[in-house]
Amino acid sequence: MKPLVVAVVGAGPSGIYAAEALIQQSEIPINVAVIDKLPVPFGLVRYGVAPDHPSIRSIRNTLERTLEREDVRFFGNVAIGRDLSVEELRGATDAVIYAYGAASDRHLGVTGEELTGSIAAPDLVAWYCGNPDVHPETSIHDQQQHNPVEELITRTREAVVVGAGNVALDVVRVLIKNNDELDDTDMADEVLAVLADKSVTDVHLLARRGPAYTAFTTKELRELGKLTDVDLVLEPADFELNEVDRAVVAADKVAARNLAAMEDWLQREPSGASRRIHLHFWTRPTKINSSDDPAAVGAVEIERTRLNGEGRLESAGDLPAIEAQLVVRSVGYRGTALDGVPYDEGTGRVPHAAGHVLRDGTFSPDEYVTGWIKRGPTGVIGTNKSDAVETVQALLHDVADEALSAGHSIDELTDLLAARGVTPLGMADWHRIDAAEVSRGQGHGRDRTTIAHRSELLAAAADDQ
Ligand SMILES: Cc1cc2nc3c(=O)[nH]c(=O)nc-3n(C[C@H](O)[C@H](O)[C@H](O)COP(=O)(O)OP(=O)(O)OC[C@H]3O[C@@H](n4cnc5c(N)ncnc54)[C@H](O)[C@@H]3O)c2cc1C
The missing domain is CATH 3.50.50.60 (FAD/NAD(P)-binding domain)
Known part of the structure; x- marks a missing residue:
């Protein structure tokens, strides 16, 4: 059976929990592309959770294990809406799950x-x-x-x-x-x-x-x-x-x-x-x-x-x-519109029913949503897990009802990015960045020192030593 190709936009907790829920079931073979505009995964677990709360930040170790799975591929440094339009992404994959968070603020x-x-x-x-x-x-x-x-x-x-x-x-x-x-x-x-x-x-x-x-x-x-x-x-x-x-x-x-x-x-x-x-x-x-x-x-x-x-x-x-x-x-985060994705200005969220995206009030055949851009900036990291499970269940029901079926291969996405001159960062790149950060930290008696500049992150990813 040909695997269903699902693109997840956002490698924060909700996107990774969605990937986990997709591959944890055994009835439908699925390949998952987890895409993030940042060179590294984990979203607000890395770029939000307070640095003086290391035990909460260490949740990334669990999230990392999902990204390591054979049927999951991380595409870092790829911004949807810039490197690829939402339409192009939908055209190259069987289904898309929006998990791009709510990074803006209220006034x-x-x-x-x-x-x-x-x-x-x-x-x-x-x-x-x-x-x-x-x-x-x-x-x-x-x-x-x-x-x-x-x-x-x-x-x-x-x-x-x-x-x-x-x-x-x-x-x-x-x-x-x-x-x-x-x-x-x-x-x-x-x-x-x-x-x-x-x-x-x-x-x-x-x-x-x-x-x-x-x-x-x-x-x-x-x-x-x-x-x-x-x-x-x-x-x-x-x-x-x-x-x-x-x-x-x-x-x-x-x-x-x-x-x-x-x-x-x-x-x-x-x-x-x-x-x-x-x-x-x-x-x-x-x-x-x-x-x-x-x-x-x-x-x-x-x-x-x-x-x-x-x-x-x-x-x-x-x-x-x-x-x-x-x-x-500090009066709340807020979701923003992503070109090509339905957006409710009033709530700052993507309109949906149980995770299935609504376009003009009707179900879009291949679009789903999870995490903060689905329910707003509430709950703890674990809340994103049950949220992602609900969304993935909606997707799996659509497959069972034959409303959604496999037609693409994950190589189409890779080829499309290559044609655009975009080279995504993968998990091997993350491991090199990770090693560079640990090594920088240990040089100063710390467990890790975050690399803050994109050029340095890319240099660390490219460093094969
Ligand atoms: C300051 C702060 C501290 C927090 N502390 C805690 C805590 O201590 N404990 C706790 O349980 N929870 C905490 N949370 C909440 C927790 O971080 C969230 O519940 C969780 O991160 C939401 O997950 P998400 O995947 O929906 O969004 P995010 O984590 O924001 O992930 C979204 C991802 O999408 C990517 N993205 C956005 N746009 C695009 C695009 N166009 N193309 C590709 N990728 C894109 C982003 O780069 C990001 O990586 C905290 C939140 C904040 C803001």
Whole structure:
């Protein structure tokens, strides 16, 4: 029986879990091409999960095993929409699964958001994780180009992080931690050098709801309380709960544990630490003001919030502004449109029914979707596994119903790319990059040092030594 050729766009967890689900069944022979625009696989597991959380980042070892399978081929450094159009990909394969994530961000919608010093968490995260898309190459004049984030971080003393999720906590930790606390991570050398130069003393986290409504994972929240030479500053009035707050806590174990952790911090005496994390609840930004430099952030105007009778947030009056040179909005990732793929502007997702893509409300015969671009930026890495299984089941049902059948060979894709002059990177290339990163790290007493520049990644992939 001729194998079905399935292209998966995106080698993040959802794309790799989809590949795994496709090859784990034995009824239908399937060849899977997992395509990523980056030279290396693993998506946000490499370029999102915090570098100081090595055990979570090590999930890539499990993901790697799927990409090593004989019936799965990794096509790195191939951008769909640039190197190949979606139409061309569909023409060369039997089915396509979109798993290209949700890499964009949401805005706060306040005046001053465009000032230098006001940035989105995805941009900061991509920088500190060493994503080659935000680490510019050396210019033709042989000058090292820099991401503007680097200059910002070095001149920041006080930072505001807007948002009350785990990504906001990651950003707070990276900004406040001492360099020697980040030294044993796999951060790129140039990232560590910038972080070593920073002189951040205060990070303010703004949460528009109260301490009974947090979406943090308790383990991540508790980490803030274990940082050395850092005091946690909380406002006792925020912890006076009303009946509604208490009902929320009673119904939600995570919220209750988070609240307990923070109530514990409230009892602590300030130790006179050299750095502070301020947790501001029932607070949201209303405006970002400039500094002496009219183009740069100088302060954030904030207001107190409260829930009205209908459960909606409303203003409860202005609060004193916070001086800050850096504002990081961490209010959610968002999917973007990929040329040729249906997209719902309202939700930032690809429209689908149980993973089967809908074009103008009807099933497209050969298109499926999984991961963040399917359900939005929610859940943990493992959530992408059940999500991918649902999508693959939809595809397998279509094969069983003869709505989808094998007609292509995986060589068609390889030939098409070759005709375009595109040379994809495979798993052997990844192993050479992996070895180069491990070797760089060990040279400095670390397990690994991420290579952040595309040209260096490609050079490491090509290095046969
Ligand atoms: C900052 C941050 C920290 C996180 N920390 C944790 C954590 O500690 N624990 C946890 O469980 N979860 C964490 N998550 C969530 C987890 O990373 C996501 O659930 C998961 O990565 C989503 O998988 P995905 O495959 O849908 O998207 P992604 O991981 O984003 O993968 C999408 C892939 O598609 C590729 N791509 C995009 N466009 C194209 C194109 N046109 N052509 C080819 N390829 C393309 C991208 O390069 C990328 O590799 C974190 C997320 C973020 C943002």
